[in-house]
């Protein structure tokens with residue numbers, strides 16, 4: 001059996017700030033580590049975006065014929081978990097277990113691929129202790145006595161490359177007071193590897209007495225255990241570059257004297273639409289609530305409409321547009337499946353010459369995806385090909401557009417349902433959310449069709465009147481390049 005050769009893939013490396021051609025430690029394989037959630041509460045759309053970015057990257061590597069070894073951790077030792085356990089009157093273990101399960105369920109609803117390795121901090125304490133001991137032997141760590149016992153700190157000033165990822169200088173960090181001044185520490189930038197146990201906190205035995213690991217060390221220890229020094233890609237949100245990833249690099253590279261990862265890849269943050277923000281859409285929109293109200297596919301599409309590194313606008317309008325787009329894609333899937341070449345269309349010139357939007361469609365989509373995982377560009381190509389198919393409305397156009405479907409399925413992870421079922425569920429979900437009946441919805445649909453016809457006849461006065469009438473009833477119309485959608489306005 002001959003191995004399928006991998007396709008070249010480019011990615012922007014945060015560390016070099018350059019777009020580079022991917023080259024892994026092993027042929028045809030890619031190893032990826034992504035910093036996971038701290039399991040102390042329900043996750044929000046920002047956590048989902050990070051998870052879906054790992055999903056997208058994994059799926060695109062698959063498309064390029066790579067074997068994937070991915071890991072994502074659960075931080076189940078943390079101050080926030082201890083606080084939540086007090087608040088909810090449960091043990092830290094119960095809190096972490098409950099919210100880890102909730103996270104896993106959300107990701108399974110989102111159809112995110114499950115990473116091969118999912119280490120937990122509580123199950124890695126032995127590895128963490130060994131890692132810290134090795135750093136001590138190399139004089140990169142030191143102990144400090146506190147009222148509770150012994151803390152261990154990382155000696156940042158001995159690590160010459162500190163700041164290489166975040167492009168910061170140690171002196172500037174102190175001047176900018178980015179870091180706490182603490183008299184126990186040799187240097188203000190030093191950070192805790194091990195913390196002595198305070199009363200009633202969960203703790204583990206160690207050579208320094210009872211205590212618990214600091215946050216940064218768990219990722220370094222887990223990566224070392226799983227991948228040794230052969231990690232290709234390290235991922236996480238942009239907000240983790242400093243101090244978390246900088247500290248991971250300091251710990252790991254001090255120990256191994258090799259690069260912690262060849263490539264660093266960071267996803268952008270969520271921005272909430274400034275003006276027309278409704279009360280239900282705050283900075284902390286829960287993933288589970290989003291899925292219940294708008295569907296998992298809408299969230300996937302919303303995330304992948306942006307390049308992974310760009311900020312993502314989370315406004316009611318952007319969500320509703322994504323929701324409407326999913327329906328539109330399902331309708332297109334239905335059309336592409338059912339349209340049959342007619343006798344005359346087989347001989348029209350349109351059938352022999354494809355519109356430019358449909359030319360080499362698969363190749364264009366693939367090229368975008370393999371160029372720094374540009375899902376936004378690929379989706380743009382799929383949608384402009386869809387507009388062309390609607391415009392020409394010939395069997396051969398729709399057949400070519402259908403080349404998008406394998407990408408929408410395997411890379412975007414959407415459009416896999418039966419179109420009729422998916423459209424039915426989407427409508428039911430929408431009516432439930434807006435608390436209106438099917439009859440009311442059908443009336444609104446009818447008015448939108450009337451309005452569209454008036455607009456085509458350039459009777460804008462009458463079409464505007466329909467909009468105004470609907471607005472009075474609390475129905476908001478959103479016009480976009482792919483048609484119009486409506487929603488019951490929250491300000492009603």
Ligand SMILES: [Zn+2]
Pocket residue numbers: 034035036219244248
């Ligand atoms: Zn991490």
